[in-house]
Amino acid sequence: MKKNIIPIFSLFFLVTAVFSSCKKDRKDDGTPDDGIVPNSFNYATSKDVTVAIRLLTNKDQPIKGAVLNITDPADPGRIFMKAVSGDDGYIRGTVNVPSYLDTLVLSPNYVGLINNVKSYIGNKSSINAIIGGEFMASGDVVPERVIPRITAPEGLLSANNAKGAITPLALTLTYGYPSPYSSSSDANVNTSTYPSTLGRPKYLEPTPDVIDAGLLNYVNASLPEGTPLTTSHPLYLATNAPNNLVVTQTSDVWITFVSEGASFLNTLAYYSYDTDNPPNNVNLGGSLGGIDKITMVFPNASGYQSGGGLLAGDKVKLGRFDAGTTIAFVLIQNGWTGTSVNTNATKFYSESKFNPELQSSRKKHSVLLYDDVHKLFLLGFEDTNRESTSDNDFNDLVVYATSNPVTAISGTNVPGIDKGGDSDADGIVDGLDAFPTDATRAFITYSPSINGFSTLAFEDNWPIKGDYDLNDLVVNYRYTFISNAQNGVVEMTGEFLPVAAGANYKNGFGVQLPIPASSVASVTGQSITGSYIQLGSNGVESGQSQAVLIPFDNHENLLKNADGSFQVNSDPNKVKVTPNKVTLNVKFTSPVLSTTLGNAPFNPFLIVDRKRGYEVHLPNTKATDKATASLFGTGDDSSNAGTGRFYLSKENSPWALSFIDSFTYPIETRSIADAYLRFNEWVSSGGTSYKDWYVNTAAGYRNTNNIYTK
Known part of the structure; x- marks a missing residue:
């Protein structure tokens, strides 16, 4: 949290924001109005869509071993999901996509099936489609339309x-x-x-x-x-x-x-x-x-x-x-x-x-x-x-x-068709297999993409409200997954960049996976310099029932002003600092189905000022076993384990936000509502309006003077 901040009035969530110092002394300038934020709203900027896609020949024979991509219609390189069709031709799973997307593209990249099949999702939470079959594609698909072009007459x-x-x-x-x-x-x-x-x-x-x-x-x-x-x-x-x-x-x-x-x-x-x-x-x-x-x-x-x-x-x-x-x-x-x-x-x-x-x-x-x-x-x-x-x-x-007769066409010098091969006998032909000689590996998936990063933005004053500039710790991340032919993840890599630390706390960062700690064989690459984090022999945090990764225990290991001052990459008047990156390599004891592992960001959290019991998670996300349970419901926090409510204030405001896209955060002392002008309307609508509030650059969407763009 920031040092010596003078309270100012700034609308956030259509209420008055509260500013606090790093010493946790709270100064209120007004009482938030009740009922502005819908109780059910969890501030998600992305949504899960379950998919059941079947690949068939023209006579409904299942196609096994095809690798399907689900992508962004505006960016084919942005692959939200990659999976292999099973013996029945089905690909099943859950894909996490930006809430503002209303269409996804399904591409089996398999000759004999049409590519770039569009599926309109709108407000739906599932896709059921067939690619192939009698009519080439059916179910939740949008046919391509032909718009006649004006040309010369067909005179010849x-x-x-x-x-x-x-x-x-x-x-x-x-x-x-x-x-x-x-x-x-x-x-x-x-x-x-x-x-x-x-x-x-x-x-x-x-x-x-x-x-x-x-x-x-x-x-x-x-x-x-x-x-x-x-x-x-x-x-x-x-x-x-x-x-x-x-x-x-x-x-x-x-x-x-x-x-x-x-x-x-x-x-x-x-x-x-x-x-x-x-x-x-x-x-x-x-x-x-x-x-x-x-x-x-x-x-x-x-x-x-x-x-x-x-x-x-x-x-x-x-x-x-x-x-x-x-x-x-x-x-x-x-x-x-x-x-x-x-x-x-x-x-x-x-x-x-x-x-x-x-x-x-x-x-x-x-x-x-x-x-x-x-x-x-x-x-x-x-x-x-x-x-x-x-x-x-x-x-x-x-x-x-x-x-x-079948012998009527000459075959002289005509090359024979390649009948393929499956060198590692994993069910995927060599031409479609990223690891054709390794039966334990078949394809690679990136989240959010091979070159892009997603963003997590935190306030670190929990359980007291902060100034809502959401730059106390900003982490960009990307995951790489290596999976086998049965869609089981055998290895994953996480790249983490702390790009901003608008605080004088020395905060740590962790990620909880939805699998037992014993399912992880090894984790390497952490940046741990203190003694408050204890790792098990397999590299996950000890004393946890679920697998908890700790990329770094202190952001200053990776991001620090040259003069040692606070507020790194949040004050535009200071020199921008290039962060160091932490890369974790995670290997599992046995392949973890992608449907079990789920989607990034998993369960990320900030550790406040090296105090292990102080965790800041995304709204309505449970803390780890190491969190101090007695802190829930204190200060401004209104967590209630009985109802599944976590990390929301009494006025339904959060301490962290997640963006599947890369997010450009506010500058020091400017609330997110002062930087992103449609944010309040998005919040008050329960996320149904202005879903693109943070990516749309049209007039009326942002005040660039309040956004860190250095």
Whole structure:
């Protein structure tokens, strides 16, 4: 708490704030009004959402071992939860998110399932959804909508040869749909389920293919999401690896939609030619060495619920082709406008020589692989220029080709599909496993994110009220969790930065985990310089029934003004001090299920001025076994163990706040309500209004003069 502070009037919680000195002498300037803060309000700036998400194939077969991320729609790198699907395809757990978020993004990062599925949570406390299944996604999901774009008329589209056979050479290139369709409005479905804006073609085969989990495992091993093929499978990009279908027997040929992972509404089309007479340009007709006709396969190659109308297994018959015919493909980048195909958009060809890149090693935009188990040819496409922002994973669109007879397409020099492997036999294929040779570890999760920090802000005068600038101790923290394939946490790391100490007390800091102390094998990295903290042989605090971590016993070990004065990084007139960081490494005796461990911040607390019995916790959070129980209900505190009420004053004001985001705290002697102008309204509403009071920088939300921004 601060030294020699003169009491001033400042609205806090719509009442008069109380200022106190470090000596705990209380000076009241008014009596708080009763009933301003709802009794049930606990000052939480985040909320828990329970999730039950199931991953299925298009015929409802569970997908096991996929790693799902739940993220912030505004920041894909901010992962609130990561978990592995079980034998039944389910991912279950609880995710803690900022209260102001009304939408979350569900991303299985698994080729064959749509990514970036939005789920509207609003005031709900649960998500129940299926990703996959017959309609690609269902339950608590929000479909992507297509807003038609204005483009040039579809003047070059016409009805093309439905049989797929080579026709007499033409002078000009034409684009079209399979006969008898002559335009997008004619060729695409328009129903309440599939409005015309989705671009779902009418000429799909009546019975879709079944895409089993085994095939999807192969696809993910071959074209792993976010991993460049240049690293994972460079042989797929070899110059002698074919990209086109070479027909060696008269046969029927089909293309089946598997998946797409694109941000564009791409179009897939094809053309065919005499294998012995390939085209040498893409702007002229066949009689001039070019391409006669480009025929639409999928006018909008986007999945249902992902901006399109395609379902996994949807199948188009290209036609019947004679031996000696080659079938090549064109991906028209963002070609679907919502009403038609923009044939003037950027195009990438399966014939590398027609692509725009200058470097020959980057001209490929498709790969062709053979699956000898399912008897099909898998095609993966990359939809951005590979000399710019491409991720080179070649799964922006994934389809496969089949033929009758099945031997009609040449497999010469075609690489075999990667059937994957699970080197550590933990149930997660190597391509999705962060530790492919360690069966005890499978993936890494960060809270709040790999680069960000969350914040805890404390008043240290408990059980007497303070000045509510909430900077007596401010701790930024980040946790890293290493989990196994069963979603059990085997190891965790906590990084703690005391960024402000606007007090003259020498405060400590602890975190209680919701597990027995005996569940911890070891804790290392603490900053303990005094004698009032006693650690057990496993590194947790001794004498505690639950596991209590003590990152530091005195903030001055890590944060101190050079001249030894008080109020570190809270007075803008003083030089800013760079804090030292404490990193705790925690290992468990056996894996702790993430549902048991729960979410950060767990149960953090301040230890007042090295007095072990004086703990300051978040509102309605129980103290540890070491707290002095006789202090509850004294001074301004109105804790009542019988009703589960803890660390709230008689007027329902707290001594600590938690922020899942990084929080910029008030300067010395300025209450949080003086710095954040919507705080009082948030409090009086019980947290239902102005949920973003501390992150919104719009006019009327904050007084920057009262916020420490050095």
